[in-house]
Amino acid sequence: MMFNFKLEAEDGAARAGRFTTPHGELLTPIFAPVGTQATVKALTPSQVKLTGSSLLLANTYHLYLRPGAEIVQEMGGLHTFMGWNGPILTDSGGYQVFSLAERRKVDPDGVTFRSHIDGSEHRFTPESVVQIQEQLGADIIMAFDECPEPYDLNYNQDAMRRTHSWAERCVAAKTREDQALFGIIQGGIFSDLRQESARFIANLDLPGIAIGGLSVGESKEEMLGMIEVVEAELPKDRPRYLMGVGAPEDLVEAVYRGIDIFDCVLPTRMARNHTALTRKGRINIRKAAFKRDPSPLDPACPCYTCSQFSRAYIRHLCIAGEMLAATLLSIHNIFMLNALTADMRIAIHEGRLESLVSEFRAGFNRHRQEEDL
Amino acid sequence: MMFNFKLEAEDGAARAGRFTTPHGELLTPIFAPVGTQATVKALTPSQVKLTGSSLLLANTYHLYLRPGAEIVQEMGGLHTFMGWNGPILTDSGGYQVFSLAERRKVDPDGVTFRSHIDGSEHRFTPESVVQIQEQLGADIIMAFDECPEPYDLNYNQDAMRRTHSWAERCVAAKTREDQALFGIIQGGIFSDLRQESARFIANLDLPGIAIGGLSVGESKEEMLGMIEVVEAELPKDRPRYLMGVGAPEDLVEAVYRGIDIFDCVLPTRMARNHTALTRKGRINIRKAAFKRDPSPLDPACPCYTCSQFSRAYIRHLCIAGEMLAATLLSIHNIFMLNALTADMRIAIHEGRLESLVSEFRAGFNRHRQEEDL
Numbered sequence: 001m002m003f004n005f006k007l008e009a010e011d012g013a014a015r016a017g018r019f020t021t022p023h024g025e026l027l028t029p030i031f032a033p034v035g036t037q038a039t040v041k042a043l044t045p046s047q048v049k050l051t052g053s054s055l056l057l058a059n060t061y062h063l064y065l066r067p068g069a070e071i072v073q074e075m076g077g078l079h080t081f082m083g084w085n086g087p088i089l090t091d092s093g094g095y096q097v098f099s100l101a102e103r104r105k106v107d108p109d110g111v112t113f114r115s116h117i118d119g120s121e122h123r124f125t126p127e128s129v130v131q132i133q134e135q136l137g138a139d140i141i142m143a144f145d146e147c148p149e150p151y152d153l154n155y156n157q158d159a160m161r162r163t164h165s166w167a168e169r170c171v172a173a174k175t176r177e178d179q180a181l182f183g184i185i186q187g188g189i190f191s192d193l194r195q196e197s198a199r200f201i202a203n204l205d206l207p208g209i210a211i212g213g214l215s216v217g218e219s220k221e222e223m224l225g226m227i228e229v230v231e232a233e234l235p236k237d238r239p240r241y242l243m244g245v246g247a248p249e250d251l252v253e254a255v256y257r258g259i260d261i262f263d264c265v266l267p268t269r270m271a272r273n274h275t276a277l278t279r280k281g282r283i284n285i286r287k288a289a290f291k292r293d294p295s296p297l298d299p300a301c302p303c304y305t306c307s308q309f310s311r312a313y314i315r316h317l318c319i320a321g322e323m324l325a326a327t328l329l330s331i332h333n334i335f336m337l338n339a340l341t342a343d344m345r346i347a348i349h350e351g352r353l354e355s356l357v358s359e360f361r362a363g364f365n366r367h368r369q370e371e372d373l
Numbered sequence: 374m375m376f377n378f379k380l381e382a383e384d385g386a387a388r389a390g391r392f393t394t395p396h397g398e399l400l401t402p403i404f405a406p407v408g409t410q411a412t413v414k415a416l417t418p419s420q421v422k423l424t425g426s427s428l429l430l431a432n433t434y435h436l437y438l439r440p441g442a443e444i445v446q447e448m449g450g451l452h453t454f455m456g457w458n459g460p461i462l463t464d465s466g467g468y469q470v471f472s473l474a475e476r477r478k479v480d481p482d483g484v485t486f487r488s489h490i491d492g493s494e495h496r497f498t499p500e501s502v503v504q505i506q507e508q509l510g511a512d513i514i515m516a517f518d519e520c521p522e523p524y525d526l527n528y529n530q531d532a533m534r535r536t537h538s539w540a541e542r543c544v545a546a547k548t549r550e551d552q553a554l555f556g557i558i559q560g561g562i563f564s565d566l567r568q569e570s571a572r573f574i575a576n577l578d579l580p581g582i583a584i585g586g587l588s589v590g591e592s593k594e595e596m597l598g599m600i601e602v603v604e605a606e607l608p609k610d611r612p613r614y615l616m617g618v619g620a621p622e623d624l625v626e627a628v629y630r631g632i633d634i635f636d637c638v639l640p641t642r643m644a645r646n647h648t649a650l651t652r653k654g655r656i657n658i659r660k661a662a663f664k665r666d667p668s669p670l671d672p673a674c675p676c677y678t679c680s681q682f683s684r685a686y687i688r689h690l691c692i693a694g695e696m697l698a699a700t701l702l703s704i705h706n707i708f709m710l711n712a713l714t715a716d717m718r719i720a721i722h723e724g725r726l727e728s729l730v731s732e733f734r735a736g737f738n739r740h741r742q743e744e745d746l
Binding site for chain 1: 410411412414417418419439440444447448454456667682683685686690692693696697701
């Protein structure tokens with residue numbers, strides 16, 4: 001079997017595991033940086049490795065439009081194309097297509113949409129999305145889902161049912177043995193829908209289960225509540241992937257509630273906005289206070305950026321509009337999330353996640369009170 | 374003595390040497406990439422090292438304005454500030470200030486100018502420029518010079534005399550023993566002025582001699598002619614630095630005529646314009662022809678970029694507007710120039726530069742005939 005999830009330790013609802021893929025093992029909990037267009041923005045694959053990342057996410061919607069899935073396939077698939085020989089996950093394009101708002105039209109069979117690049121018309125169906133992901137060649141591929149606004153009950157009911165029927169069609173369409181298809185749970189902020197969706201997706205008996213439609217506008221409490229509802233329904237022997245979540249405080253709370261895999265553009269987007277993530281909160285490095293500050297972004301961090309460069313230098317790069325600012329901040333931000341999940345993993349193995357979480361919450365909240373982040 | 378130039382081999386007018394600085398040895402001929410604002414654009418210092426660079430140039434004008442020389446000094450000097458522990462050269466700001474055109478006013482004592490950033494008024498004198506460069510702390514610093522348009526005889530006469538008097542004042546103003554001050558020859562495209570300037574600057578008995586005011590609009594023939602005129606006047610026991618020149622074909626012709634040191638923004642600027650340098654000419658990587666091209670930028674190149682990525686991938690990054698394109702192309706372009714100067718160095722040692730130059734010219738010209746570069 002090419003894919004295998006071994007649950008190594010549990011600590012409360014939290015889990016430490018090991019997920020085997022054709023391109024290597026993933027130690028969970030794990031954070032995956034996002035390489036939307038087959039590149040983690042501003043970083044070479046060597047630099048991504050230095051951040052401690054093992055899993056990358058790439059976006060099916062973007063790569064389908066540009067350069068085109070058949071070109072990626074012709075160039076040897078995503079791993080060869082982007083020079084990343086570790087595990088890769090592609091999303092289904094569902095989230096992107098539904099974000100196009102007035103530029104897309106849903107029917108029971110699929111979605112017709114206009115490209116954000118040139119306005120050209122395209123169509124995604126569960127079958128076509130599986131085919132595109134098979135051409136891209138990631139290790140983990142995602143079922144086509146509909147990701148609605150979280151608060152509309154009727155719409156969430158319809159979207160969930162479409163998502164379920166599409167998941168079945170994705171299972172049927174899949175042909176490659178060297179890719180693991182994960183199903184996606186939807187249901188907005190409605191506990192009964194989430195419960196129903198979790199049961200349905202779990203019954204498909206796929207190698208992994210994702211929770212979609214969270215961190216899309218609902219409150220933190222609602223998000224964590226939905227994770228708890230879903231978690232109670234899920235089999236323990238499959239990895240659980242919370243899509244699109246990556247703020248340090250959300251990672252901690254979600255791992256605590258039994259999530260294994262995360263992805264998010266947050267660390268790289270924050271980097272391009274000149275913001276550093278720390279366990280105590282966010283630092284806007286453009287602040288005048290850092291003009292003559294010889295200390296690293298985060299004195300507690302051993303990453304390449306923090307071991308080599310001062311806040312004064314990184315601030316200078318930001319003010320001067322230098323690309324290196326985004327590179328150095330991306331390295332730090334991704335490293336920071338990877339170090340955090342690695343620490344949680346060890347804490348789970350050692351049965352002391354509870355105290356790690358308490359400590360994190362205390363540091364994070366104290367900092368928020370001390371200064372405007 | 375902290376600085377020492379050892380002439381190791383000669384081959385015609387060409388030379389192979391070794392210049393010792395407080396931060397390491399420079400094997401000449403050598404190309405220095407430009408880190409205008411204390412960063413080689415789009416590259417970390419580790420990536421710059423991977424290109425085979427040993428010497429970096431940083432711009433006094435830019436760093437004086439932003440972040441300010443006193444801040445760089447307070448942060449431990451340029452080496453610490455930018456995380457580069459090899460040799461660094463700062464220019465004098467002369468070229469930048471004179472490029473400001475209507476925003477600067479020259480008098481015998483110095484130049485008053487307005488910042489390109491915020492229009493604020495500033496003044497450079499030979500003394501202030503030496504002081505700023507002492508605050509920045511590079512290994513090699515440059516005398517303050519006036520760089521005029523190359524074709525105006527009267528202006529070039531005046532500018533040359535100011536440049537000579539300013540060079541003497543720079544020598545007098547200098548206080549640090551761990552910095553080598555290089556003088557700059559001016560004189561436009563006028564042989565008698567260039568001769569006079571070369572003699573004057575050589576007589577100052579400085580550890581290195583630069584040729585300024587070339588590659589600023591004159592023809593290639595005029596540039597090479599001026600190098601020959603100057604070369605005949607220069608002592609052999611000092612390194613000769615041709616400022617602002619870095620096209621592969623210019624490097625070859627200038628090394629052949631006795632130049633030891635080069636700097637240029639060309640490889641990094643070309644990279645940001647999605648152009649790859651090769652020994653046969655330039656490649657615009659955005660061309661549709663590269664859409665499905667699995668070969669590296671330059672099949673003859675062993676750099677990180679060429680060993681890891683296809684033209685199809687780099688083209689995709691360019692078209693998709695990804696920063697990584699500039700990074701990968703910069704790595705290749707700088708590596709390519711360093712490999713070229715290293716090859717010339719070996720050829721000089723082995724007494725076969727003539728044949729290397731002939732071969733280079735043939736390949737370069739053949740390619741120019743074959744396709745529109």
